[in-house]
Amino acid sequence: MLHAISDEADRAAKAATNRSVAEWITGLRTAVINNYTLGSTRQAMVEQIQQEYNQNDEGGRGGYIAGIQNELAATKTVAAPKAEAIELSMYEGWINQNFNQDCMDGTGIVFVQFDSDGNLTSGKVIAPLGDTLAGRLNTIMGGAGISGIMDMGVVKKICREDLCMCFEGNNTVRKDTDDDDTKSFLTSTDNWSKISSFTV
Numbered sequence: 370m371l372h373a374i375s376d377e378a379d380r381a382a383k384a385a386t387n388r389s390v391a392e393w394i395t396g397l398r399t400a401v402i403n404n405y406t407l408g409s410t411r412q413a414m415v416e417q418i419q420q421e422y423n424q425n426d427e428g429g430r431g432g433y434i435a436g437i438q439n440e441l442a443a444t445k446t447v448a449a450p451k452a453e454a455i456e457l458s459m460y461e462g463w464i465n466q467n468f469n470q471d472c473m474d475g476t477g478i479v480f481v482q483f484d485s486d487g488n489l490t491s492g493k494v495i496a497p498l499g500d501t502l503a504g505r506l507n508t509i510m511g512g513a514g515i516s517g518i519m520d521m522g523v524v525k526k527i528c529r530e531d532l533c534m535c536f537e538g539n540n541t542v543r544k545d546t547d548d549d550d551t552k553s554f555l556t557s558t559d560n561w562s563k564i565s566s567f568t569v
Contacts, residue, residue, distance in 0.1 A: 453512030457521075460502055464523045465538070467496040472524050472535035472543055479518055481564050483529045487554065492518055492567040495526075503567035510566070517565040527555050527564075 418437070425433050468477025475495075482491045494503045515521065522538035532551040535544035546552050554560060
């Protein structure tokens with residue numbers, strides 16, 4: 370999917386189209402969910418089962434029914450993925466594929482800014498179509514089961530005034546600061562909980 374997203378972005382740019390990658394991802398997400406959750410009609414399934422059952426002899430029919438029962442038991446444990454979770458993973462992939470290994474001044478990151486008093490002033494996606502992605506992420510994060518920006522699997526740059534740290538997708542420190550007060554502030558889970566959405 371991520372290769373397809375990249376290919377589509379390149380094709381759209383070369384053709385100078387106005388199609389938004391975010392809209393394309395939303396359409397892809399819908400198609401994936403529909404194909405995953407929608408199967409044959411009930412009547413078609415009944416006819417298929419009857420046809421396969423009738424192709425067996427008496428002994429084979431018992432085994433066929435037992436196989437269906439095993440498959441039904443197995444499918445009870447399978448949950449369809451939430452649409453928002455699939456969409457979130459595609460956006461994370463889009464951001465990550467644009468990461469150029471520079472978490473301070475580069476692209477493919479999420480950037481969060483606090484002021485000197487510890488108030489959140491901004492949260493942005495630094496990637497192509499970042500503003501569009503940020504707006505859509507605000508809409509789907511709750512449905513995807515994450516509580517805020519720090520739960521995203523992307524590199525994050527977080528600053529208090531002009532002192533910054535970078536975190537990996539799993540929130541381990543990628544680039545530290547030698548200012549102990551800033552480090553304590555930027556690694557505080559209480560402060561992370563304030564970063565619940567992007568500013569758009």
